[in-house]
Structure formats: C-alpha cells, structure tokens
Amino acid sequence: MTERVQVLVVGAGLGGLSASLFLAQAGVEVLTVERHAGTSIHPRAAGQNWRTMELFHWAGIDREVLAVSPRASQGLRITVATSLAGRVLHRLVEDGSEFDVSATTTLPAGMAGQDVVEPIMLAHAEKAGARVRFRTELVDLEQDADGVTATLRHRDTGERSVVRADYVVAADGGRSGVRQRLGIGTTGMDALSHCLGVVFDADLGDRVQPGVTDLFYLQHGDFTAGFVNTDVPNRYVFAPDYFPEKGETPADFDHDRLVAMIRAATDLPDLRPEIVWTGSWEVAARLADRFRSGRVFLVGDAAKVTPPTGGMGGNTAIGDGADIAWKLAAVLRGEAGDALLDTYEAERRPYARMVVDTSLHNMKQRMHPGLDVSGITKAEDPLGIALGFRYRSTAVLAEEPDDGERVEDVHAPTGRPGFRAPGLASTVDLLGHSWVLLCAGDGSRWEPAAASAGLRVDCHVVDDDVFASRYGLAKGGASLVRPDGVVAWRAKEPVEDPAGTLRQVLDAVLSR
Ligand SMILES: Cc1cc2nc3c(=O)[nH]c(=O)nc-3n(C[C@H](O)[C@H](O)[C@H](O)COP(=O)(O)OP(=O)(O)OC[C@H]3O[C@@H](n4cnc5c(N)ncnc54)[C@H](O)[C@@H]3O)c2cc1C
Known part of the structure; x- marks a missing residue:
C-alpha cells in the first residue's frame, strides 16, 4: 500500500x-x-x-x-x-x-x-x-x-x-x-584536507580556560590540528590533519601515536588521556x-x-x-x-x-597558509553572515539603489527589504510565526489592510524610536516581515491605499 x-x-x-x-x-x-x-x-x-x-x-x-x-x-x-x-x-x-x-x-x-x-x-x-x-x-x-x-x-x-x-x-x-x-x-574543491576526530577525557589543568569555549588551531612543528573543549567537564576534541598524499591513513594513528600527539599538543608530557571516540573526515x-x-x-x-x-x-x-x-x-x-x-x-x-x-x-x-583562494568571492564578516545577510529574489521587493553588498553592518541595521528584520526587545516575539506587519506609531490604516489580506498577516503597532530608526520608518509607515523574519517590503511613509498596496505586495512576493 x-x-x-x-x-x-x-x-x-x-x-x-x-x-x-x-x-x-x-x-x-x-x-x-x-x-x-x-x-x-x-x-x-x-x-x-x-x-x-x-x-x-x-x-x-x-x-x-x-x-x-x-x-x-x-x-x-x-x-x-x-x-x-x-x-x-x-x-x-x-x-x-x-x-x-x-x-x-x-x-x-x-x-x-x-x-x-x-x-x-x-x-x-x-x-x-x-x-x-x-x-x-x-x-x-x-x-x-x-x-x-x-x-x-x-x-x-x-x-x-x-x-x-x-x-x-x-x-x-x-x-x-x-x-x-x-x-x-x-x-568546488574536494579533499582540501583530511582530519581525524579524537574525543578524549583528561584533566588539562589550566591549559584551557574553564567555562568558556576555548578553540585552538594548532600549527605544531609535527602536525596541524583543531583543539576544543566540550560541555562535558574534562572532555576535549582533538582533530589533527593526516595526509593521504604521503600515504597516511587513519589506521596509521593508533592509540599510542594519538596519545603522543595529544601530549605534544597540550605540552603535558605525562598526560594519560582516555580516548573515547575516533573518526575521520575529508574537508571539502x-x-x-x-x-x-x-x-x-x-x-x-x-x-x-x-x-x-x-x-x-x-x-x-x-x-x-x-x-x-x-x-x-x-x-x-x-x-x-x-x-x-x-x-x-x-x-x-x-x-x-x-x-x-x-x-x-x-x-x-588559521590552518593552511598555502591554500589557494584566488578566484573565490571575498571573506565576509562572520556577524554579517549570521545576522546581516541579504536575500535577492522575487520574495522580496527590493529598494533601489542596490549597493551590491551581500551583508550589512550588524551594528547599524537598516530594515531594508531583503535583510533580516532586527530582533529588538519590542519585535523579537512578534516575528517568526506568520507574516507580520509592523507599523511605526500608528496602525489605524494598516490594521484593516492586514485583516483583508486574504491570509494571516498579524498587525502590530510599535511605538518606539529605536524601532522606527532600525526599521527605517516614519510615523505611519510599516514593514512587512516574512515568516522567516526577513523584511519583504516596507512603506517608509504612510501610503494612500494600504489595503490595495498590501494585497499587491503579497501577490508579488508570494508569486500568486
Ligand atoms: C568535525 C566537524 C565539526 C564541525 N563543526 C561545525 C561547527 O562548529 N558549526 C557548524 O555549524 N557546523 C559544523 N560542522 C558541519 C556540520 O556538522 C554539518 O554541516 C551538518 O551536520 C550538516 O547537517 P545535514 O543535516 O545537512 O547533514 P548530516 O548531518 O550529514 O545528516 C545527513 C543525514 O542523512 C542520513 N542519510 C543519508 N542518506 C540517507 C538515505 N538514503 N536515507 C535516509 N537517511 C539518509 C545520514 O545518515 C545522516 O544522518 C562540523 C562538521 C564536522 C565533521
């Protein structure tokens, strides 16, 4: 059946x-x-x-x-x-x-x-x-x-x-x-490097800062490796590279060799690490x-x-x-x-x-200074990638001019369509479950528009200056935020026909 x-x-x-x-x-x-x-x-x-x-x-x-x-x-x-x-x-x-x-x-x-x-x-x-x-x-x-x-x-x-x-x-x-x-x-590129993953238990004393995530990229004379603590007390992950082009396989790294490498990595020559898991993977x-x-x-x-x-x-x-x-x-x-x-x-x-x-x-x-990165796009700010990313598609009504950038400065979010709607104290709990219309200061003309949109559009009035500036709205303006918290469109100022405008916008961004 x-x-x-x-x-x-x-x-x-x-x-x-x-x-x-x-x-x-x-x-x-x-x-x-x-x-x-x-x-x-x-x-x-x-x-x-x-x-x-x-x-x-x-x-x-x-x-x-x-x-x-x-x-x-x-x-x-x-x-x-x-x-x-x-x-x-x-x-x-x-x-x-x-x-x-x-x-x-x-x-x-x-x-x-x-x-x-x-x-x-x-x-x-x-x-x-x-x-x-x-x-x-x-x-x-x-x-x-x-x-x-x-x-x-x-x-x-x-x-x-x-x-x-x-x-x-x-x-x-x-x-x-x-x-x-x-x-x-x-x-893309296969086999950029080959890594072992070794999870082990040991008391490293003050070698690693307790409480925080303490991540190391080790460029040791004998090996390169990642090293990080975990949430389990006295448990660590050690991830050295190995080199198939030199004939190495994971099987070459037996218990004694791994212990010797961990001792060298930690500068603790008498350490007795207890290895609880090993694996290997190819970085691509x-x-x-x-x-x-x-x-x-x-x-x-x-x-x-x-x-x-x-x-x-x-x-x-x-x-x-x-x-x-x-x-x-x-x-x-x-x-x-x-x-x-x-x-x-x-x-x-x-x-x-x-x-x-x-x-x-x-x-x-961090690990491979000789890696050839010519011909790829530039590195972006990690905060921008996480929170300042921009989407360009038919599910966004972009504003011109487009500066061509892929991320914006997360210290100065702009509220432009295509970017994440800033998750402020006043907005974070309003977003993420449906389409949302956030109105700056006055929602009296937007509320009936949202109610007649033909699908669930939650309408909220937010009356604070931080919101208005981070979303780029004048009083009476509104931002339409998608269920994923990305701004689809905004009216920076009040508009003539909110209901008709909102319907047209939704038809466009929902491809209907
Ligand atoms: C050592 C290491 C460290 C990493 N550290 C980070 C980090 O710090 N931060 C980070 O963001 N990412 C990290 N990553 C990457 C991250 O683990 C992966 O990007 C992530 O797991 C991808 O998730 P996924 O669901 O796409 O794939 P996977 O986690 O690989 O899941 C795919 C699943 O599909 C199943 N499957 C495959 N074929 C079938 C089938 N035919 N039928 C049914 N099931 C199938 C597999 O069994 C598997 O469970 C790390 C990866 C590694 C290896």
Whole structure:
C-alpha cells in the first residue's frame, strides 16, 4: 500500500530535523526517514549562531538548547598557536565581547554540540506532529508533475515500502544520494584536507580556560590540528590533519601515536588521556549546481559542504531547513504560487556560496597558509553572515539603489527589504510565526489592510524610536516581515491605499 504524505524529508541531521520541525510546526504533514538508528552521537557542529538561536526561539527550543550549553554565556576564545602552552600566532577572538550584536538581536548564541541539539529538535518536531523513522533509508525516488514516489527500505528487516509525497526535502548529507540520483552536479574543491576526530577525557589543568569555549588551531612543528573543549567537564576534541598524499591513513594513528600527539599538543608530557571516540573526515568546499529539481529540494550538506573553519555548516543547514519549510507550507496552504519555491535556491545558494568562500579564507588564515583562494568571492564578516545577510529574489521587493553588498553592518541595521528584520526587545516575539506587519506609531490604516489580506498577516503597532530608526520608518509607515523574519517590503511613509498596496505586495512576493 502506498503511504501519502505532504513532505518527505530524507535524513535526520541538523538540516532534516530543522525542515521537519518547522514544517510540522507550520501544520504540514511530514515524514522523516533516517538510515541511522538515532541522532548524531558525535558533537560535530558545536555552535549555534544568533540567527540559529532566533529560529530556535521562534520554534520554542532556544532555552533548552542554552540549558545544555553552559559555556555559551561565558565567552569564546579562538587562538592560532603552536601548542596549547606554546607560541600564540594570532588571537582571533579574545573573549567574545567583540561580538556586540545588540543593535540587531537580544538573543545569545549557543555552544551546544550536535549530539545534544539534535535530540531536542527531534523531540519538538515529533511533538508538533512530525513522524520520524530511524533505520529507514530512501532507496529510490521518481517524480512526475503531481508528486514524488519514494521507495524506502527498513535496514533491519529489509522490508520495502512506498511513499507518495507532494514534495521531498533531501537533507541526506554531503554525499547526498538524492542529489546524485537527480543528476545535480557540484562545483568546488574536494579533499582540501583530511582530519581525524579524537574525543578524549583528561584533566588539562589550566591549559584551557574553564567555562568558556576555548578553540585552538594548532600549527605544531609535527602536525596541524583543531583543539576544543566540550560541555562535558574534562572532555576535549582533538582533530589533527593526516595526509593521504604521503600515504597516511587513519589506521596509521593508533592509540599510542594519538596519545603522543595529544601530549605534544597540550605540552603535558605525562598526560594519560582516555580516548573515547575516533573518526575521520575529508574537508571539502562544494556547492550544488542547483538546489531544486522539480519537487525535490536540497538542504544542508546535500546542497553545500563547507570547511568547518567558521562553524557555519550546521548553522546553514538549520537555516536551509527553516527556509524551505515556510515556503513549502505557504504553497501547500494555497497561499503562494509554485514560483515561491524557486526563491529557495535564489536566496540560499548565494548565501551558501558566501559561507563556503568565507570558510575557505578562514582555513587559509588559521590552518593552511598555502591554500589557494584566488578566484573565490571575498571573506565576509562572520556577524554579517549570521545576522546581516541579504536575500535577492522575487520574495522580496527590493529598494533601489542596490549597493551590491551581500551583508550589512550588524551594528547599524537598516530594515531594508531583503535583510533580516532586527530582533529588538519590542519585535523579537512578534516575528517568526506568520507574516507580520509592523507599523511605526500608528496602525489605524494598516490594521484593516492586514485583516483583508486574504491570509494571516498579524498587525502590530510599535511605538518606539529605536524601532522606527532600525526599521527605517516614519510615523505611519510599516514593514512587512516574512515568516522567516526577513523584511519583504516596507512603506517608509504612510501610503494612500494600504489595503490595495498590501494585497499587491503579497501577490508579488508570494508569486500568486
Ligand atoms: C568535525 C566537524 C565539526 C564541525 N563543526 C561545525 C561547527 O562548529 N558549526 C557548524 O555549524 N557546523 C559544523 N560542522 C558541519 C556540520 O556538522 C554539518 O554541516 C551538518 O551536520 C550538516 O547537517 P545535514 O543535516 O545537512 O547533514 P548530516 O548531518 O550529514 O545528516 C545527513 C543525514 O542523512 C542520513 N542519510 C543519508 N542518506 C540517507 C538515505 N538514503 N536515507 C535516509 N537517511 C539518509 C545520514 O545518515 C545522516 O544522518 C562540523 C562538521 C564536522 C565533521
């Protein structure tokens, strides 16, 4: 028998769980399949930037995430050094106080590992109605004009079943089988480096600052490696590079060799680290040529793989999932035309390009000075990437002139269409659940306009000068904010016909 579902999500990593969570909370029927037995057991992506925390706030999970990442509020230090007690080559981040984002968000960043964040996302996705099946993999997929037919296989029993979905979100990771099946190519660089991941327990005394996230990029005479503490007391991740071109494989790094490297990295020659997990991965920088093929959308690492320097892979996966979720929900509710779904690629692919290229520049600076970064786009400010990003698509009515930049200064947000609506104390809780019309000082003519818009548009009057200046509105003006908290359009001044204007704007940005 064929099972019917509105959206099938393939993969329950950060990208798939984000799509599942936001789709389910938007009232969409969603089935998620994951070939592993559960969520990630390794803390891989440790770090939720302010944008991710804003999305989590709207999903009602930010407090739980902060509760499992006690280091987050204490600070961040990033150091390039020869070893933990060796020569400091650069201090990239002193204590985190340089990250002043108070002009555009009231929410803190998080530092939780993927192993603890994914279970929270999963629990809330299921609470909102998402069905999630582990040990279940997608083995075939075909689409026609009306939907997608997917064949699933249970990995224990081998039993096959068929699901018919209106849309598929492929969040099946960097080697995405769905992407390959669709014939979507990727461009970029493979095998930039090869890393081992070693999780170990040891008492390092004062080598690492307690309480804060203390991240090191080590350029030791004998190796290059990442090194970071975790939320578990006395637990660390050591990630040295290895070199297949010199004939090395992960198997060459036996217990004694890893212990010797950890001793050298920490400058503690008598340390007895207890190794609890080891793994290996290839660092690559690749972008899918397309993010959409008909009814199938690539999300997270399936759409782009980025070097970990900058901690943006997981955050981008969560952002992708949230983006495709609100757009699919709008189309499935009949509020938007199919072309809204094209804006997923139009908005998220340039964003992914910016993330990948900036991570490559970071990699050159922190670990691999010889890396050739000619021919890629420039590095952007990490705060700008997180909170000052700009979308250009038909789901935004941009204002001219366009300065051509990809991010704006987060210390001076402008409220222009295409940029994130600043999450001020007066606005953050009004956003993120529906279309919102924020009116400066006077909403008397906007309220009836919102009520007659033909879809849910929440109308709020905000009467404070900080809001008016950060959103660029005169009294009687209004900003139309999308369900993802991005400004779609604004009337800086009062307009003649608010109802007619708002309807025209919504028709345009929803492609209907
Ligand atoms: C060591 C390391 C450190 C990192 N640090 C950071 C960081 O600090 N910050 C950050 O933001 N990012 C970081 N990242 C990157 C981050 O982990 C990834 O970008 C993120 O996990 C991508 O999520 P995803 O859901 O797209 O893919 P994945 O997490 O890879 O999930 C894909 C899932 O799909 C499943 N799957 C695949 N094929 C099928 C199929 N046919 N059927 C069913 N299921 C399938 C897989 O089992 C997998 O669970 C790091 C990565 C590594 C390796």
